[in-house]
Amino acid sequence: MDTDNLSVVLHAKGDLRLEQRPIPEPGDNEVLLLMHSVGICGSDVHYWQHGRIGDFVLKKPMILGHEAAGRVVKVGSRVTHLKPGDRVAIEPGVPREMDEFFKSGHYNLSPTIFFCATPPDNGNLSRYYTHNANFCYKLPDGVTYEEGALIEPLSVGIHACKRAGVTLGSSVLICGAGPIGLVSLLVAKAMGASQVVISDLSADRLSKAKELGADFVLAVKREDVPQELARRVEGMLGGMPHISIECTGAESSIQTAIYATHSGGVVVLVGLGAEMTTVPLVNAAVREVDIRGVFRYCNTWPMAIAMLASKRINVKPLVTHRFPLEQAVQAFETTRQGLGVKVMLKCDRNDQNP
Template sequence: MAEENLSAVLYAKGDLRIENRPIPEPGPNEVLLQMHSVGICGSDVHYWQHGQIGDFVLKKPMVLGHEAAGRVVKVGSAVSHLKPGDRVAIEPGVPRDMDEFFKRGQYNLSPTIFFCATPPDHGNLCRYYTHNANFCYKLPDNVTFEEGALIEPLSVGIHACRRAGVTLGSTVLICGADLFAERLGVAKELGADFQLTVKKDDGAQQLAKKVEEILGAQPQITIECTGVESCIQTALYATCSGGVVMLVGLGAAMTTVPLVNAAVREVDIRGVFRYCNTWPMAIAMLSSGKVNVKPLVTHRFPLEQAVQAFETTHQGLGIKVMLKCDKNDQNP
């Protein structure tokens, strides 16, 4: 094992450093992982740019990164389902307590949950990292490390679709990258039937009409991924009566929306917080070949160039920027 544990550590707003840290020892229920691929999330960039997200404020240096996959190099004394050499994807949220949320299968809502790269919890953008073994999932041979890292954002989609009630035959509007034609192009390549480029002066009701014209009917479900007030308004106007608006994107704490319009049409407004119990489904989806996330990775950087990778993400130059943490294996 190498002596170094290079880590991407955020010290304060705008102060991201690459430094060497001790290689940790796994506890009885943990595994030590040699990290391979870690994706940069918008939340990582937000912490870097602002030093906080809502009530989560950076108060001491924190290792970033939570979209991750790696290889087991050591197991704790109580771990029996994993062994050195296993390739795994990491679920970053681990409940600390067997509270009421845990008992009813909503551990993601536990107020005491550990979550990678959310203050004060360290993330896994480093060479070596320890994690609860029960939240490390073996990857099939036909699923790459990068695909394993992308299970984290894929899980957000799975959890949102579950809560929205998406099934075969559902008509779904996704509000997301609609200001950027190149991102809409990627959405088309990955299976979107229709795309609508939004102009900044388009009104919410006007856009809702355009959506109905394109689809031939109002969507049954709208998944709103931006958190932008105007997009939430469009989502509510666009969704059919009796439908569901799923709020995935996080925006301002107070947002003005046409609530009465939604209420009298019995449009349900639902939210999500991360995900729970999604990794097995995501792995099955990737292994089957029915879901292809590989085109999402547009840039790759070695861990040593983490600052450049964050700048690339912040500038919007790619879809998903991936950091390669194993200096001896920079492959996908």
């Protein structure tokens, strides 16, 4: 049996280390996975740089990583739907109890949920990792490990578009062309949006958005006035968008989304910014613009796998950098500097392919 379980461990703010951890044994309802591809998320970098996200504070060393896919190498005694050799995508949020949120299908809102790489729970950026088998989803032959890992950010886009009610003929504004804005773009188009305009500060990110199917791109500057940006969006689309999906968390961007959205439309807040934010609430209220929140996702992995297997969605262009696990610190630095879109770490020494 292999004894190498190299893991990426955050010890404290700014203190990221590569170290060996024991290879865990799977519990009765768990599987042991040889990890293959793990994407670096902005939240991983935020914990590294700040030691916390909101109320989630790092108090002890934590393994990072939650965008992941791997291969089953051992199954627990009660696991019947998976076997060694199966390739799986991992849903990182696992409810710990059958509470009211679990029963109503909103298990992502359970206050006691386990979630990879959210203090105090360890993530899966390691050579070997155990996870609840019910939250490991078998990948079809035509879906790669990297696509499996990208189901996690893709799920944010799916959940956001479902919350927004994107449907045939919808016109959509997406604020922010980072990884979450880009997957929201892919999902909105797949769900039937007729026109999508996406905004960002970065010309490179807008170029990637155009490549992925955006109908219009809007270059913004930090000093731009939200009402003016809203008028520019209306001019591009020939009318105000039915739906705005805000992926930055920036106050001015949330204001733009509200001003831009058609009366009777929906604004979905995906990006997390300051706890207290000034927004034109009365403007939204008198125009019956619904403002809806998004917290991660739920019940999205089967849909995502079906969309990837049918080639309705292509997430492959999102991966711009790849590093072996041994170069994790360099990979994190690449992400921190905002280079590329998605940085992928390759955890299997014998298989560095996508």
